[in-house]
Amino acid sequence: MLYDRPYMREPQKPTSAQHKSAVTVLMALTIGVFALQQLFNVLFPSPYLPGTENAFMAQWFALSGENFRSFKVWTLFTYCFLHSTQGFMHIIGNMLGLYFIGRILEPQLGREKFLILYFAGALFGGLLYLIIHFSSMTVVVGASAAVFALMTVFCKIHPDRPITLLLFFVLPVTIKPRYLLLGSSVISVLGLLFYELPNRSNMAHSAHLGGILLGVLFYRTMIQAKSPFSMFGIDTVKISPPDWMKRRKKDHSNNLSYSVNRASRNELQKEIDRILDKINTSGFGSLNDMEKATLERAKDLLSK
Numbered sequence: 001m002l003y004d005r006p007y008m009r010e011p012q013k014p015t016s017a018q019h020k021s022a023v024t025v026l027m028a029l030t031i032g033v034f035a036l037q038q039l040f041n042v043l044f045p046s047p048y049l050p051g052t053e054n055a056f057m058a059q060w061f062a063l064s065g066e067n068f069r070s071f072k073v074w075t076l077f078t079y080c081f082l083h084s085t086q087g088f089m090h091i092i093g094n095m096l097g098l099y100f101i102g103r104i105l106e107p108q109l110g111r112e113k114f115l116i117l118y119f120a121g122a123l124f125g126g127l128l129y130l131i132i133h134f135s136s137m138t139v140v141v142g143a144s145a146a147v148f149a150l151m152t153v154f155c156k157i158h159p160d161r162p163i164t165l166l167l168f169f170v171l172p173v174t175i176k177p178r179y180l181l182l183g184s185s186v187i188s189v190l191g192l193l194f195y196e197l198p199n200r201s202n203m204a205h206s207a208h209l210g211g212i213l214l215g216v217l218f219y220r221t222m223i224q225a226k227s228p229f230s231m232f233g234i235d236t237v238k239i240s241p242p243d244w245m246k247r248r249k250k251d252h253s254n255n256l257s258y259s260v261n262r263a264s265r266n267e268l269q270k271e272i273d274r275i276l277d278k279i280n281t282s283g284f285g286s287l288n289d290m291e292k293a294t295l296e297r298a299k300d301l302l303s304k
Contacts, residue, residue: 022111023102026118027095030143033081034091041085053085063126064139080122082141090142097147101154108157110283117218121149121211128210132197140204145211148184152215155181157223185212225288272298 040054058064060072063079083091106114125145133140155177164174191205220226275291287295 021103022106022114022118023098026102027098030081030083030091030095030098034083034085037082037085057082058139058141062139062141063129065130065134065136067139068130068134076123076126077119079126079139079141080119080143080146083143084141094143094147097151098143101147101150105150105154105157108283109153109285110281112282113222113286117149117153117215117222118146120218121214122146124149124214125204125207125210128213129204129207132192132206138202140207142204142207144204145207145214148188148208148211149215149218151184152181152212153219153223156216156219181212184208188212223285268298 037054037057040056044054044056059067061075061078062082063075067075083094102114105117109117122143122145125148126140129140129145159178159181160176162174162176163180164172165180167173188205188209191201191203192209195201196203196205271294275287275295278286278291
């Protein structure tokens with residue numbers, strides 16, 4: 001029956017046979033790549049400037065206008081696994097964001113949608129960075145754009161859920177996610193205009209802003225199931241033939257037809273099975289409004 005399925009019961013502790021979460025895999029890959037960067041710096045220092053970083057990883061996997069013009073299109077995704085090796089704050093900040101936000105979002109979105117959001121955020125942030133720095137020699141690395149995309153979707157889903165942040169990793173601050181998103185957006189826009197464009201800072205505010213924009217787009221299309229243009233107040237355009245081309249429908253008032261409850265109990269059960277399988281595969285957030293309403297009505301119908 002409806003509640004006999006394992007994902008309709010109380011959550012159980014994961015077993016070793018189950019797949020590792022996407023958050024765990026992404027963190028392991030990113031930290032592993034960072035360790036590889038540090039190893040390259042020690043074993044293969046730059047022959048031109050002794051004591052500086054090895055340039056191999058940046059030349060082949062970091063995102064830059066020069067790399068993209070050289071048709072290294074894979075750097076639009078690989079750059080999010082690299083981080084600055086001048087210190088640890090860059091990777092620590094991104095991994096903390098990935099862990100604390102990801103462990104909440106992944107069960108809600110499902111593994112597949114979560115990974116789509118993560119890499120789409122990196123892609124969108126990288127593209128916006130390229131638009132601004134296409135002809136420059138600067139490079140961008142880090143998972144910030146992807147993490148900003150995760151943060152944006154979290155803030156849109158839970159706008160009033162209080163969260164506590166450690167400001168400068170020391171001072172605890174409690175804030176509602178809606179204000180966190182607003183503040184991050186303002187900082188990214190101002191940082192782009194007054195620091196990144198005039199070359200006053202090495203921080204890629206454009207990539208952060210790209211991640212935020214992708215997060216909003218993902219929330220509207222993948223979660224709310226709305227048109228991507230609806231955020232600008234533009235509804236989907238409906239095209240219909242002019243009135244003179246329409247044929248008048250014959251009056252069949254004597255031939256009554258019903259669309260409600262036409263399906264048999266077995267057919268309804270099959271539809272519920274399909275919806276529950278979809279939840280098991282992609283998470284509850286993958287359902288559209290009609291499927292949610294069907295599932296809600298079925299609770300009473302199938303219990304009779």
